[in-house]
Amino acid sequence: xxxxxxxxxxxxxxxxxxxxxxxxxxxxxxxxxxxxxxxxxxxxxxxxxxxxxxxxxxxxxxxxxxxxxxxxxxxxxxxxxxxxxxxxxxxxxxxxxxxxxxxxxxxxxxxxxxxxxxxxxxxxxxxxxxxxxxxxxxxxxxxxxxxxxxxxxxxxxxxxxxxxxxxxxxxxxxxxxxxxxxxxxxxxxxxxxxxxxxxxxxxxxxxxxxxxxxxxxxxxxxxxxxxxxxxxxxxxxxxxxxxxxxxxxxxxxxxxxxxxxxxxxxxxxxxxxxxxxxxxxxxxxxxxxxxxxxxxxxxxxxxxxxxxxxxxxxxxxxxxxxxxxxxxxxxxxxxxxxxxxxxxxxxxxxxxxxxxxxxxxxxxxxxxxxxxxxxxxxxxxxxxxxxxxxxxxxxxxxxxxxxxxxxxxxxxxxxx
Amino acid sequence: xxxxxxxxxxxxxxxxxxxxxxxxxxxxxxxxxxxxxxxxxxxxxxxxxxxxxxxxxxxxxxxxxxxxxxxxxxxxxxxxxxxxxxxxxxxxxxxxxxxxxxxxxxxxxxxxxxxxxxxxxxxxxxxxxxxxxxxxxxxxxxxxxxxxxxxxxxxxxxxxxxxxxxxxxxxxxxxxxxxxxxxxxxxxxxxxxxxxxxxxxxxxxxxxxxxxxxxxxxxxxxxxxxxxxxxxxxxxxxxxxxxxxxxxxxxxxxxxxxxxxxxxxxxxxxxxxxxxxxxxxxxxxxx
Amino acid sequence: xxxxxxxxxxxxxxxxxxxxxxxxxxxxxxxxxxxxxxxxxxxxxxxxxxxxxxxxxxxxxxxxxxxxxxxxxxxxxxxxxxxxxxxxxxxxxxxxxxxxxxxxxxxxxxxxxxxxxxxxxxxxxxxxxxxxxxxxxxxxxxxxxxxxxxxxxxxxxxxxxxxxxxxxxxxxxxxxxxxxxxxxxxxxxxxxxxxxxxxxxxxxxxxxxxxxxxxxxxxxxxxxxxxxxxxxxxxxxxxxxxxxxxxxxxxxxxxxxxxxxxxxxxxxxxxxxxxxxxxxxxxx
Numbered sequence: 010x011x012x013x014x015x016x017x018x019x020x021x022x023x024x025x026x027x028x029x030x031x032x033x034x035x036x037x038x039x040x041x042x043x044x045x046x047x048x049x050x051x052x053x054x055x056x057x058x059x060x061x062x063x064x065x066x067x068x069x070x071x072x073x074x075x076x077x078x079x080x081x082x083x084x085x086x087x088x089x090x091x092x093x094x095x096x097x098x099x100x101x102x103x104x105x106x107x108x109x110x111x112x113x114x115x116x117x118x119x120x121x122x123x124x125x126x127x128x129x130x131x132x133x134x135x136x137x138x139x140x141x142x143x144x145x146x147x148x149x150x151x152x153x154x155x156x157x158x159x160x161x162x163x164x165x166x167x168x169x170x171x172x173x174x175x176x177x178x179x180x181x182x183x184x185x186x187x188x189x190x191x192x193x194x195x196x197x198x199x200x201x202x203x204x205x206x207x208x209x210x211x212x213x214x215x216x217x218x219x220x221x222x223x224x225x226x227x228x229x230x231x232x233x234x235x236x237x238x239x240x241x242x243x244x245x246x247x248x249x250x251x252x253x254x255x256x257x258x259x260x261x262x263x264x265x266x267x268x269x270x271x272x273x274x275x276x277x278x279x280x281x282x283x284x285x286x287x288x289x290x291x292x293x294x295x296x297x298x299x300x301x302x303x304x305x306x307x308x309x310x311x312x313x314x315x316x317x318x319x320x321x322x323x324x325x326x327x328x329x330x331x332x333x334x335x336x337x338x339x340x341x342x343x344x345x346x347x348x349x350x351x352x353x354x355x356x357x358x359x360x361x362x363x364x365x366x367x368x369x370x371x372x373x374x375x376x377x378x379x380x381x382x383x384x385x386x387x388x389x390x391x392x393x394x395x396x397x398x399x400x401x402x403x404x405x406x407x408x409x410x411x412x413x414x415x416x417x418x419x420x421x422x423x424x425x
Numbered sequence: 426x427x428x429x430x431x432x433x434x435x436x437x438x439x440x441x442x443x444x445x446x447x448x449x450x451x452x453x454x455x456x457x458x459x460x461x462x463x464x465x466x467x468x469x470x471x472x473x474x475x476x477x478x479x480x481x482x483x484x485x486x487x488x489x490x491x492x493x494x495x496x497x498x499x500x501x502x503x504x505x506x507x508x509x510x511x512x513x514x515x516x517x518x519x520x521x522x523x524x525x526x527x528x529x530x531x532x533x534x535x536x537x538x539x540x541x542x543x544x545x546x547x548x549x550x551x552x553x554x555x556x557x558x559x560x561x562x563x564x565x566x567x568x569x570x571x572x573x574x575x576x577x578x579x580x581x582x583x584x585x586x587x588x589x590x591x592x593x594x595x596x597x598x599x600x601x602x603x604x605x606x607x608x609x610x611x612x613x614x615x616x617x618x619x620x621x622x623x624x625x626x627x628x629x630x631x632x633x634x635x636x637x638x639x640x641x642x643x644x645x646x647x648x649x650x651x652x653x654x655x656x657x658x659x660x661x662x663x664x665x666x667x668x669x670x671x672x673x674x675x676x677x678x679x680x681x682x683x684x685x686x687x688x689x690x691x692x693x694x695x696x697x698x699x700x701x702x703x704x705x706x707x708x709x710x711x712x
Numbered sequence: 713x714x715x716x717x718x719x720x721x722x723x724x725x726x727x728x729x730x731x732x733x734x735x736x737x738x739x740x741x742x743x744x745x746x747x748x749x750x751x752x753x754x755x756x757x758x759x760x761x762x763x764x765x766x767x768x769x770x771x772x773x774x775x776x777x778x779x780x781x782x783x784x785x786x787x788x789x790x791x792x793x794x795x796x797x798x799x800x801x802x803x804x805x806x807x808x809x810x811x812x813x814x815x816x817x818x819x820x821x822x823x824x825x826x827x828x829x830x831x832x833x834x835x836x837x838x839x840x841x842x843x844x845x846x847x848x849x850x851x852x853x854x855x856x857x858x859x860x861x862x863x864x865x866x867x868x869x870x871x872x873x874x875x876x877x878x879x880x881x882x883x884x885x886x887x888x889x890x891x892x893x894x895x896x897x898x899x900x901x902x903x904x905x906x907x908x909x910x911x912x913x914x915x916x917x918x919x920x921x922x923x924x925x926x927x928x929x930x931x932x933x934x935x936x937x938x939x940x941x942x943x944x945x946x947x948x949x950x951x952x953x954x955x956x957x958x959x960x961x962x963x964x965x966x967x968x969x970x971x972x973x974x975x976x977x978x979x980x981x982x983x984x985x986x987x988x989x990x991x992x993x994x995x996x
Contacts, residue, residue: 112794116961120672126467127855128947131864135948154468222569269574269656274961283552409466416673417486424668425490425660431908435827439835442816442879446838449876450845453853460856512749515742529983530750536979537757538937538953541972544960545756548763548774588753638844646846649939653960663848670855670944683852690846 069159072325079329081108082336085140087319088113088273089293090192092352101339107332115141117229117272122147129156129326138327139336141191144181144318145231145403146412148188151322157187158323164334165189167341171359179318180405188320189337192292192349193356195389195400196232196315199279199289199307209286212240212310216259221266225278225287228270230419231403232315233260236288238404239313245401250411253404253418260422270423279305291389292354307389309399316400350390351381363391461680471677479681487665487682491689494661497576498645501583502591502637508584509591509636510629516592517599528596531589543582543653550578550654574656582650587643591636598632599625637697642690662686757976764969773966783966792967798955799971801867802936805951809871810931813878817931818924820879821886822916825893842880850877851944858945865947873945874935881934882927889923890916922990929986933979 065071091097091111098109115121121142125135142148151157162169168189182188200209205220215224215236227233237256238245248256268284276293278284280301294307321337323330339345341358347365350357357363363385370381388396406412461479465471484491516527534542549556550572560566572578602625610620648663655661662682669679763773767780782788790796820839824832842850854873858865893916901911917924939953946954956968 110793114958117672119674123671123674125948126674127859128864128866131862133864133866133947137948150468222571264657267657272961277961277963409469413466416675417482420673421486423657424487424665425493425657434908435823435829435832438819438823439829439831440819442820442883443835443838445816445876446842446879449854449857449872450838450842450850453850453857456860457853457856460860508749511742512746515739515746519739519743525987527746527750529987531753533980534753534757535937536933536976536983537760537972538939538956538975540939540953540956540960541760541968542756544956544964545759549756549759551774585753585756588749642844643846646848648848663846666848666852667943670852676856676859679852680856683849686846687849 069161072158073161073330076331078107078331078335080106080332081110082139082329082332083110083112083137084333084336085112085114085137086191087115087141089276089296090141090319090353090355091349097340097345097348100345101336105335105339107335109336112137116274118143118145118147119229120272122150125324126150126154126156129324130154132326134326134328135324137324138329138333139321139323141319141321142188144179144320145229146406146416148181148320149406152182152187156325158325158327158330159186160189160323160337161334164331165338165341167338171341171343171346171361173358173360176318176358180402182320188322189341190358191319191321191340192353193316193318193358195291195309195356195392195396196227196235196317197289197291197307197309198286199276199294199305200286201279201282201303201305203304204282204285209306209308210311212236212312214310215286215288216240216263216266218266220286222268223283223285224263224267225275225284226260226263226267226270227275227288228272228423230416230423232288233270233422234404234415234419235315235401236260239310239401242312245315245404248404250414250418253415257418257422260419264422291356295354295384295389296352309396311399313399313401316397316402351384354384354387354390356392357390360391457680457683460676461684463677465677467674467676476677479677480685483678483681483685486678487662490660490665491662491686493659494645494663494686495689495693497580497583497659497661498641501580501587501644502641504580504584505588505591505640506633506636509588509595510633513592513595513599513632514625517596517602518604524600528593531592534586535589539586540649540653542586543649546582546585547573547653573654574659576655576659578654579651579659579661582654583644583647586647586650587640590639590643594635594639595629595632598629598635602628634698638694642694645690646686760969761973761976764966764973766966766969768966773964773969783970789967789970792965794950795952795955795965795967795971798950799952801949802952805867805871805874806932806935809874809878809935810928812871813875813931814882814924814928816875817879817882817927818886818920821883821923821927822890822912822920824883825887825890839880839883842877843884847877847938847940851941854941855944865945866949869945869947870942870949870951873941874931874938877938877941878931878934881930882924885927885930886920886923889920893919926986929982936975 090113095109095111098111102108121140128135142151162185168185172189176190177185179185179190198209198212198215202208204223214220215226226236234253234256235245237260238248238252241252241255241259243252243256269278271278271287273290273293275284275287275289276297279287279289280297280303289307291307294305297303298305321340323333323337327333340349343359343361343365346357346359347362347369350359350362351366351369366385367382370378370385373381384390404415406415459473460471462475462477463471463473464476464479512531516524520527548554551557552571552573553561557566557570557572561568561570606628607620607624610624611617615623645661646663646666648661648667651659651661651664663686666679666682666686669675669682763776764783765779765781766773766776767778767782768775769777820835823829824835851873854869854876855865857863858869863869897915897919898911901915902908906914937953938951939957942951942954943957950958952971956964959965959968
């Protein structure tokens with residue numbers, strides 16, 4: 010069967026013959042003249058100096074003039090952020106005629122930014138008109154690179170009416186120039202009590218050698234850093250690079266006990282018994298319990314937890330921004346917000362939705378009623394000051410150098 | 426006129442393809458080299474500053490993963506030689522008319538995507554899957570034993586995915602051996618073991634060399650096997666490079682790491698070729 | 713010394729009789745071993761095919777729950793729209809890249825096999841490098857290029873990358889065939905007044921066509937299953953292997969198994985068919 014032999018002998022001949030003679034080597038070293046060309050290369054940055062907090066007053070008008078309804082929205086979101094039956098989207102399509110293509114393509118902020126950055130930098134569409142991004146380092150990167158469209162608040166009437174006051178003054182986007190919250194969430198500890206045999210209350214439990222090989226942590230550096238800092242009693246909001254080094258050392262000591270560093274897939278690992286105790290996001294556990302009938306528990310540790318906000322934003326190269334902003338405002342309707350919070354169990358940005366949820370719960374009976382009331386009154390969905398006092402934001406940075414130092418300190422923990 | 430045309434013919438034939446390779450194989454290497462010497466940030470831009478620190482940072486930060494990758498690839502290659510040689514030997518000498526069929530069977534896995542093959546293995550090797558569960562039930566293995574996430578699983582995956590790359594070159598070399606040479610050695614009273622050691626093995630060496638080249642290099646730079654079958658204690662340099670390009674946008678460090686990996690592999694190949702003696706290899710190849 | 717040599721002939725007779733038996737035992741062991749290896753190679757494929765007939769109870773296709781053919785029904789098979797889209801994207805990319813790389817590669821292969829020219833050495837080095845280069849480095853360097861040129865990765869960059877790594881494979885196959893060409897046929901054509909152009913298209917090309925066709929098939933197979941290089945050059949475009957990669961955390965739906973089995977089946981059929989055809993051609 011020579012046909013299958015022939016390529017191999019040709020390749021073999023290629024492999025086993027001596028290829029580079031002295032003349033070839035000289036010729037190739039002539040390429041070093043291209044060294045000058047190397048210096049001419051550089052990757053253009055997209056950020057304009059002083060970008061970020063302030064935005065030119067006519068930027069909104071400039072972006073939105075001429076944009077018209079298209080009839081379709083491509084929506085990129087995280088997993089476990091909507092009922093798989095998508096009732097809210099169905100209602101939206103029925104009322105407005107705009108179809109929605111909902112994709113759960115975002116699992117972690119770092120990879121999401123890295124994936125779409127080159128395309129956005131080249132001015133290309135990323136295939137989505139609406140994306141939900143966390144208020145992490147990457148949010149600042151998106152904003153400073155000019156990748157986010159400034160929102161036209163004249164189209165966000167529901168938001169103005171129904172959003173909780175504190176969401177309009179967030180440090181990462183004061184005045185909601187580029188984003189409005191989708192949901193807020195907390196990072197705490199999820200565990201399977203059947204396996205751990207005791208209730209978990211402290212961050213130190215994640216360092217407990219009794220759970221060796223059954224501990225899960227996030228691979229996101231900001232999530233890791235916060236837990237490392239909080240365990241040592243340090244405040245992430247005021248941490249310095251010395252604090253980061255100490256936290257990194259603590260996390261490195263934990264490494265032999267950790268089964269794996271996860272993105273959102275930690276919840277599946279918990280589900281199939283791969284881990285017994287893991288860093289977790291508040292709403293996931295309840296959804297898992299609901300969908301799979303499990304009995305996992307979620308706690309905010311004594312030493313503290315993390316509070317973050319996921320925000321709806323429109324990428325600057327979106328093909329259907331008008332439809333996207335209509336969808337954004339749709340989610341701030343009281344009944345829609347209530348329906349969403351009821352399923353996802355994350356912090357609802359619409360306080361008046363609680364009344365709606367309670368009213369809906371009272372219409373049910375028996376076990377359904379208790380379950381629904383539990384969610385409606387849950388401190389994880391409508392937290393009070395008590396809960397907020399234990400929560401901290403991600404570490405923020407004064408400049409790019411600090412941010413790079415931070416990344417260099419914590420990245421090696423997850424990269425083996 | 427015709428003669429000139431005929432002389433220019435090869436250049437015209439080669440031009441489109443050659444240009445494509447130049448543009449998209451050679452020049453990207455230069456772009457990567459340039460990127461590895463830049464510093465800055467993905468948002469504010471990178472500037473070319475001969476920033477050699479990228480290389481030193483890369484080595485101090487990730488030499489563990491680099492060494493680990495070389496070790497895994499080394500063990501994997503040795504396992505491959507041990508596993509592949511008997512198969513190649515049997516097919517070459519005893520395959521008879523069914524040689525092409527056997528080779529085809531060996532290549533069968535390549536009709537399924539690399540990722541799918543490895544994920545299938547993950548499914549088979551889960552803590553309570555069809556392999557571990559029975560063994561745990563009969564007590565051969567402790568209940569808490571897990572195969573996934575260990576170096577064994579990663580090396581196993583590497584060996585699985587690259588076996589044909591080792592079998593085929595060895596097979597080609599063995600198949601080329603004139604059976605009369607072996608017969609002659611037997612006639613000269615050599616035992617089968619001796620004729621194997623002194624006649625067959627040296628003639629098969631160029632095949633082994635080619636096989637090592639075609640498997641060690643991709644194994645050392647693999648990241649799929651460790652990502653799917655391993656854990657963070659098995660992180661290979663390929664994963665670090667992939668992580669830095671596609672997850673943290675740290676292009677300069679990633680480019681520096683890629684060059685370091687390439688350099689290490691090239692040095693290894695040349696040293697290996699020296700050790701084996703490229704003269705013999707050339708002579709056999711010329712046949 | 714000479715004494716022992718003289719003695720040997722007598723003892724070789726029974727030894728020779730013993731040797732065939734020993735060889736058979738050794739070869740049986742090797743035979744079993746070879747088949748064990750082949751079975752080991754096929755296990756994951758068998759698992760993949762088996763689980764395309766599984767009726768999973770939950771979200772995951774992990775445990776065997778029951779036999780069903782429903783995932784093979786087109787309605788259910790294409791139920792996941794972005795998976796079907798990814799498969800379609802993979803097919804389109806494979807078709808384009810295999811045809812273009814065949815065109816470019818045939819030129820190189822023919823030139824290298826037929827002519828001796830300056831630069832053939834360098835070309836050989838580049839070709840050898842493309843074949844033996846780790847995919848990681850090729851992908852990383854391409855992404856570096858696109859980032860430096862501010863070109864957004866996407867469908868076009870994937871096609872470019874696939875063409876790039878397929879050219880050398882096609883060229884190697886074609887060159888191997890061209891090297892064994894009987895020049896006298898070309899000379900005969902020239903004697904009959906044909907220009908080199910006509911000779912190539914009417915005489916040479918039909919003869920090397922099977923090799924070109926093998927090259928197209930190989931390039932197609934390389935492209936449709938490629939993961940590493942595609943991962944680096946895809947941006948937010950999704951191909952079939954990339955979709956699988958993205959979905960592994962959440963669990964692979966049975967549709968993936970069905971599609972993987974289909975691709976496998978078609979590939980095997982084509983390979984067997986080409987094999988049979990070339991056997992027929994040889995015996996004809």
